[in-house]
Amino acid sequence: MKIAFFSTQPYDKDYFERHNTRHEILFFEARLNEQTTNLARGCNAVCAFVNDQLNAAVLNTLKEMGIKIIAQRCAGFNNVDVVAASRNDMAVVRVPAYSPHAVAEHALALIMTLNRKTHKAYNRVREGNFSLDRLTGFDLYGKTVGVIGTGKIGECFARIMHGLGCTVIAFDIIINKELEAFGVKYSSLREVLERSNIVSLHCPLTEQTRHLINKGTLEIMKTGAMLINTSRGALVDTVAVINALKNGKLGYLGLDVYEQEEKLFFHDLNENIIADDTLVRLLGFPNVLITSHQGFLTDEALTQIAMETLQSLTDFEEHKPLKNKVSLPLTPSK
Ligand code: NAD
8 A cells, every 4th residue: 555654753664664565655744634634645545643633624635535544553543533534434443452561651650750750860960969858759559549541551550550569449431350350449530539649541532531630620639649641631631730730739740641732742842932831831840740642652562553553554455354443433442
């Protein structure tokens, strides 16, 4: 197939070229949106990532150009209007299960860094400052960790935190029986928020989960609790979170995703003026740690993403069943 590959990063090119044996791939750095759709002319497949915009207008134009399949090289597909794709008779595939460990372990990295302030200690020691002042953390052992969404990543994360001696409680609309048997107790969202020292979000972005963390739910949380979001930015109402940080209700915030990340994340804006005042406000807090959507960035995950995406495109070309197809009606996957 001839594939228009959007939002290309150097690591994408590296891993896809390493594993591609049959397709022609045109790599574009541009993000897919209504202004860049034309780049796909002459291709029959589009490979997209988390911040590419596949709304109805883009999909209608892609259909006219002869695009037959959208291959998301990620797990989430909230950026794709799946109903419009289906109306246009376009298949949508994704990579539902590439190393869930990668994201779960990144959530742990955020927790560890926020708690033990290793980022600050590293800089201090390099500058000859060996003071321990204001580096005090807390034992994770014995703390209560609330996991919202216990699918593939949430399950890995719950097992990691259990291994550290935490009490793990969870909320999901579907109970993961294996995790329950392992010792994770399911409760209502309210109870999980009320009881947890650390709350970590691992559910997809849907109409039900948009701004799941908002002014009201933040008020339910323990004062001084830690909130971790490695799922999708819009699960969290950023303005409400800023207010909770300002008044001390929220003790720590670790984000790998951000509501308005599209124009910022994955780019080197070192020399630019950041126009997003909300993000700049967040960066001003000493108890906030932000990474730019790198949870998936491990060798194992990138290998699986490239291989699975290319296999889906090959299967489509050979009229074989698509095991990673996003089908309607949408139901949360386990
Ligand atoms: P998954 O489909 O295996 O699990 C999602 C879980 O969320 C399911 O158990 C589902 O029942 C639950 N859920 C759905 N709606 C819910 C609701 N309203 N309330 C509570 N739980 C709900 O997905 P996964 O592979 O574990 O991925 C989770 C999310 O992580 C993805 O949706 C994606 O947004 C994000 N992700 C981020 C990165 C990154 O690099 N930071 C990488 C991959 C995935």
